[in-house]
Amino acid sequence: MLGFFFIIQQIVNGQDKKLADSLEVVFKTGSYRADNILEVLNGLAINHPDPDRAVEYSEALLKAAQALDSIPYILSGYLQKGNALSSKGNLTDALETYFKGANIAVKNHRNKAIGKFYLSIAGVYSVMGNKHNTIEYYTSAIKILKEENDSLSYATALENLGDEYNLSFANPDSALILFYQSGTIFRELNFKRGIAYNLGNIGLAHAQKGNNVVAESNIIEAIDMLDELGDYPPICIYLTYMSDIYVDKQDINAALDYARRSLTLALKYGLKQQISDAYFKLSHLYEKMDSTTKSLDYYKMHILYKDSVFSIKAVQQMAQNQTEFEISRKQMEVDLLNAQKRNQRIIVIATIVALVLIGLLALGLFRRYKFIKKTKRIIESEKNRSENLLLNILPQDTAEELKEKGAVQAKKFSSVTVMFTDFVGFTTDARNLSPEELVNSVNYYFSRFDAIIGKYNMEKIKTIGDSYMCAGGLTKSTKNQALEMVKVAFEIVKFIEWSKKESKMNVTPFNIRIGINTGPVVAGVVGTRKFAYDIWGDTVNVASRMESMSEPGKINVSEYTYSLIKEVCDCTYRGEIEVKNRGKMKMYFVNSFINQPVEHLNSK
Numbered sequence: 001m002l003g004f005f006f007i008i009q010q011i012v013n014g015q016d017k018k019l020a021d022s023l024e025v026v027f028k029t030g031s032y033r034a035d036n037i038l039e040v041l042n043g044l045a046i047n048h049p050d051p052d053r054a055v056e057y058s059e060a061l062l063k064a065a066q067a068l069d070s071i072p073y074i075l076s077g078y079l080q081k082g083n084a085l086s087s088k089g090n091l092t093d094a095l096e097t098y099f100k101g102a103n104i105a106v107k108n109h110r111n112k113a114i115g116k117f118y119l120s121i122a123g124v125y126s127v128m129g130n131k132h133n134t135i136e137y138y139t140s141a142i143k144i145l146k147e148e149n150d151s152l153s154y155a156t157a158l159e160n161l162g163d164e165y166n167l168s169f170a171n172p173d174s175a176l177i178l179f180y181q182s183g184t185i186f187r188e189l190n191f192k193r194g195i196a197y198n199l200g201n202i203g204l205a206h207a208q209k210g211n212n213v214v215a216e217s218n219i220i221e222a223i224d225m226l227d228e229l230g231d232y233p234p235i236c237i238y239l240t241y242m243s244d245i246y247v248d249k250q251d252i253n254a255a256l257d258y259a260r261r262s263l264t265l266a267l268k269y270g271l272k273q274q275i276s277d278a279y280f281k282l283s284h285l286y287e288k289m290d291s292t293t294k295s296l297d298y299y300k301m302h303i304l305y306k307d308s309v310f311s312i313k314a315v316q317q318m319a320q321n322q323t324e325f326e327i328s329r330k331q332m333e334v335d336l337l338n339a340q341k342r343n344q345r346i347i348v349i350a351t352i353v354a355l356v357l358i359g360l361l362a363l364g365l366f367r368r369y370k371f372i373k374k375t376k377r378i379i380e381s382e383k384n385r386s387e388n389l390l391l392n393i394l395p396q397d398t399a400e401e402l403k404e405k406g407a408v409q410a411k412k413f414s415s416v417t418v419m420f421t422d423f424v425g426f427t428t429d430a431r432n433l434s435p436e437e438l439v440n441s442v443n444y445y446f447s448r449f450d451a452i453i454g455k456y457n458m459e460k461i462k463t464i465g466d467s468y469m470c471a472g473g474l475t476k477s478t479k480n481q482a483l484e485m486v487k488v489a490f491e492i493v494k495f496i497e498w499s500k501k502e503s504k505m506n507v508t509p510f511n512i513r514i515g516i517n518t519g520p521v522v523a524g525v526v527g528t529r530k531f532a533y534d535i536w537g538d539t540v541n542v543a544s545r546m547e548s549m550s551e552p553g554k555i556n557v558s559e560y561t562y563s564l565i566k567e568v569c570d571c572t573y574r575g576e577i578e579v580k581n582r583g584k585m586k587m588y589f590v591n592s593f594i595n596q597p598v599e600h601l602n603s604k
Contacts, residue, residue, distance in 0.1 A: 020047040038073045045080035049230045054084035075113045089272025095124045115144035129541045155185035172205040196225035212245050236262045236274035276305035410524035416473040417485040417518045420547035423510040426466040441507040452491045456484045482518050482564035489514045489555045515546025517558040545579050559586040
């Protein structure tokens, strides 16, 4: 279910209706000291349960804080405005707001604030279904917040990561481990909102495992606590999950009641994502009741609200926002490096002047000559080494642009083929391996994958754990990139099968799933110290879905990719399969090439 992940990131600064009502009276009557205006507006922006009013108060906070040049309250203003916008379902505006705040935090070396903004950015990517960016930003937030000893925000990041494992990766056991860690911290801090979310999340994890009795008990307790706190967005989502539980119990009337309660509450507070989810749930329930007209009406409303949250333009704008943020950070480092170089030149000149002043002009000039010559050799050597390293992590065109301009402009490609691979049962097998054995095994497989995609001029994007991602079509080529990627996939499958039977190396055998999709993407450079080339867009998300819906040893492709290879590939139509957060999608298994077998791998 969409919409839940990014709400949890607000538990550090969650709403308190009673406090908001009290502060609103103080603000409207003007019964506060003039030097307390920032504190009053900040309290209203954090605690107001109506997201529209929260946006107004956060904007007022930003205006007042900027006038007083108060960095802490400027950062809080951006964070609370982003939280309110995300509650409303305005994800593009929320992400843009978070990145603006993160930029200010970076410039002012406010690490704790950076961690909180990363936590919020991860939440938005979670709603969009971008698992890779979600994990990357949550992981960064956890590291920063732990180093800053921010226990509450650290626990929140653990809670969110657990929720991602539970609902996005369908791994409730791993999620429960993280929930128990975060829940312990919330209880030690006596933080009621965190305790409420933790109870609800544990309930959702048990619902995933089929333990509906435990799930229902936890979720109802969480709803009661959140209702008392006036925190409505998560209540809408928990009510929808209660509807699912009663569907499992065959009590359709109770399921309808919970779904209607969720819709009523979401409409009251203008929560677009929760409204969309509630309409979808009601459509599904009326379909089960054979009430086709009502089901269709509710489904139309679901699509209307879903499109208002997830438009293609919004996705593109999010990618642009992230690219601009990362490039801005990189430019700051480049400016600092240039300043250091200027200082080094001043030192060299001062040294030469000192030598001239003591009368050793000839010796000074000679040494200066030798120094410059040696420096040029070092610089040339370092330049060559840097260029080789840059070409190893970036496409050549992108590397040239980065060297020439000091930054990389994001580019849109109309047709790119993206492939994901994933080892089946990796998490279970990894528990039984030493760190050395685990790294050796993953390196063994990924090194060969690198060689295979290099053979077909594909671009390796990144690896996360046991997941390998590459793409074709990011450079000028007249070849059918979809067909070339299928060849890559077959070679990888053959290599995996050969490794299980013939390999003498000390590596763990795995089965592999492969998913492929073709379509438009946005590509650019992200990161600062360890910047990387990455791609974004719905094409990437669908490719990831193709992998997760594949089977061991199989190559699963989307409908569009199938249309590009069907003339030369023997494929099996799998039908329209329900995909989480995507609805039904047509999928195909690629069995072989027609009269064009993939060349056999060299077993050595």
